[in-house]
Amino acid sequence: MKKAICFVLFLSVSFIGSLYAQTGVRFGLKAGYSLATQYGTPAADDTYTVDTRPRNGFAGGLFVEFPITESVGIQQEFLFAMKGSRQSVAATVPVNLSTVSVYDVNYFELPITIKYRFVKIKEVKIYGSAGIALSLLMNGKYNITSTINLGGPPIIVAESGDMKGLDTFDYSFVYGAGAEFKLLHKVFFMEYRMTIGWNVLAMPNASGAAPVPLRNQDYIFALGMYF
Numbered sequence: 001m002k003k004a005i006c007f008v009l010f011l012s013v014s015f016i017g018s019l020y021a022q023t024g025v026r027f028g029l030k031a032g033y034s035l036a037t038q039y040g041t042p043a044a045d046d047t048y049t050v051d052t053r054p055r056n057g058f059a060g061g062l063f064v065e066f067p068i069t070e071s072v073g074i075q076q077e078f079l080f081a082m083k084g085s086r087q088s089v090a091a092t093v094p095v096n097l098s099t100v101s102v103y104d105v106n107y108f109e110l111p112i113t114i115k116y117r118f119v120k121i122k123e124v125k126i127y128g129s130a131g132i133a134l135s136l137l138m139n140g141k142y143n144i145t146s147t148i149n150l151g152g153p154p155i156i157v158a159e160s161g162d163m164k165g166l167d168t169f170d171y172s173f174v175y176g177a178g179a180e181f182k183l184l185h186k187v188f189f190m191e192y193r194m195t196i197g198w199n200v201l202a203m204p205n206a207s208g209a210a211p212v213p214l215r216n217q218d219y220i221f222a223l224g225m226y227f
Helices: 002-019
Strands: 026-040 048-053 055-067 072-091 096-121 124-149 155-162 169-183 186-197 201-203 212-226
Touching: 026 048, 026 186, 055 096, 055 212, 072 124, 072 212, 096 169, 096 212, 124 186
Parallel strands: 026 072
Antiparallel strands: 026 055, 026 212, 048 072, 055 072, 072 096, 096 124, 124 155, 124 169, 169 186, 186 212, 201 212
């Protein structure tokens, strides 16, 4: 898997380099803060509750923009994205049980979006973007701590491992908005993006329990520049 990802990265960098000489095609860098979470099916009854907390992480990489008109362009990106979540489950039937699961997964992500610059205020251009993304799993790990209360001292069971059994590919919808501005003779931008996964992932669970069906979702606040 790592060899395949390195090969894709090599092709991506070569592809960007060949485009540099083409008139009108722009490329650049972006990086920022990722607030990642995961969502699934709500609890069907009152026998257990689920509390989901985000993973704070990083997302960034290279991008290439193919202009169609002065206002519209197609953007291909090559990103590293940290995703995952913290899931807390509490149940009272048949016993008092609480489980805290920490999921950390890292992806090589390939979003492709349509960007539309719809407002220009002096030197600032406001744009919106939408598209899809393919993500390749690079690595990941999980830690699960289960606490069982039977009336006496609580029984604590801790488990950990990697994400070798997780789906290699994930697919997502991408939505965002941002503002471009000039600074020091360069074009910079600030951007907000939401990525919503539609692929259901079988996340690891405590021993003896079925995998947890979750979808990736993250919110990225990024800064970037064109070259």
